[in-house]
Amino acid sequence: MTLLNAPAYDERRAKLVRLSLIGAVAFVILLLVLALAGFVTGHGWLFSNLPVEHKVDRFLTALQQKDYDTAYAIYQNDKDWKQHPDKYKSYPEDRFIDDWTDPRYSPIGKPITTHHVDKSVTDGSGPFGTTVIVGSTVDGGKRLFIPYQRSDGTLTYPAPHVFEY
Structure with missing residues (x-):
């Protein structure tokens, strides 16, 4: 495969990858907030x-x-x-x-x-x-x-x- 015959742009796949990355970042942020909130409020x-x-x-x-x-x-x-x-x-x-x-x-x-x-x-x-x-x-x-x-x-x-x- 050469640059001239690259696969067609798949908009659904690109959207899925973008939403997956956003979801993973949101999950990590939520996990950090929960971890710190439990510690700060005195519940571990x-x-x-x-x-x-x-x-x-x-x-x-x-x-x-x-x-x-x-x-x-x-x-x-x-x-x-x-x-x-x-x-x-x-x-x-x-x-x-x-x-x-x-x-x-x-x-x-x-x-x-x-x-x-x-x-x-x-x-x-x-x-x-x-x-x-x-x-x-x-x-x-x-x-x-x-x-x-x-x-x-x-x-x-x-x-x-x-x-x-």
């Missing part, structure tokens, strides 16, 4: 910490409603924990209830009556960390930081460190 890159924040919200809601069985199941990441209580002898449900309701042990000095999950930060190694620390406001102003372990899905307390917001 690409909002990756939102499921963890929802889990902590369910946990605090169960404590607020005095549904300690559900709260303990969320804390241990085992909805069938009653089927094998021997697994949790080191931290039984009775001790858990005392830790979250008794003024002597409770992180806020009394049972939780209101809460709001505010922000989360990733902690540990790797791009999404090994732990997510979720900051919440409970009972109108006290800050509570609850760590979530990515390896097994359990919640722990106290947090290895706290953050300002």
